[in-house]
Amino acid sequence: MELTIDDKTFESFIDYDLIEKRIRVLAIQINVDYENKVPIIIGVLNGSFMFMADLMKQIEISCEADFIKVSSYRDMQSTGEVKEELGLSIDIENRDIILIEDIVDTGNTLEYLINKLKTKSPASIKVASLLLKPDALQKKIDEIAYIGFEITNDFVVGYGLDYNGIGRNTKNIYRIKV
Ligand SMILES: O=P(O)(O)OC[C@H]1O[C@H](OP(=O)(O)OP(=O)(O)O)[C@H](O)[C@@H]1O
Numbered sequence: 001m002e003l004t005i006d007d008k009t010f011e012s013f014i015d016y017d018l019i020e021k022r023i024r025v026l027a028i029q030i031n032v033d034y035e036n037k038v039p040i041i042i043g044v045l046n047g048s049f050m051f052m053a054d055l056m057k058q059i060e061i062s063c064e065a066d067f068i069k070v071s072s073y074r075d076m077q078s079t080g081e082v083k084e085e086l087g088l089s090i091d092i093e094n095r096d097i098i099l100i101e102d103i104v105d106t107g108n109t110l111e112y113l114i115n116k117l118k119t120k121s122p123a124s125i126k127v128a129s130l131l132l133k134p135d136a137l138q139k140k141i142d143e144i145a146y147i148g149f150e151i152t153n154d155f156v157v158g159y160g161l162d163y164n165g166i167g168r169n170t171k172n173i174y175r176i177k178v
């Protein structure tokens, strides 16, 4: 199936069945790694909301949830400038943090966020991202611990990810057709 948003056409890429299965595996890893801990799971809005919801339903340890909002993409390009639009509401000092991203592309957003969180002295920071583009990554980010899928360097939409604000509300993930 194809998806058209404005002037762009997208083709089926990752089906929800596969996303669901992979999330179950990531959650098992998190349940084991954070046994006897109470991490704060921080979703990076907007894109992470679907992944965060599905992942949290599979996490069985005790945990808290919070959100932070940043944005840097316009059209299909990173502006290179990460803008924080909404901050945290929980004190994270001495707490274990799991940052939830839908996608790590250049790594700019994550580097900005991790540096920002580190100033608040958490006990630990790990990142869970549904998608990672290894060929686009420009930063070395040691905190990346849980990855759903490594994908090619193509623009994707769906399952939380948008193109100009549209397309977040699909179960499957689509890739730009060239
Ligand atoms: O690794 P990077 O090159 O920084 O790209 C990754 C970021 O881009 C997207 O956010 P976007 O700025 O599109 O905001 P959104 O989540 O509200 O769509 C995505 O949710 C990541 O946060």
Ligand SMILES: Nc1nc2[nH]cnc2c(=O)[nH]1
Pocket: 073, 103, 104, 105, 106, 154, 155, 156, 157, 161, 162, 163
């Ligand atoms: N929707 C969307 N947002 C992104 N942000 C960084 N990379 C991407 C991408 O491939 N798709």
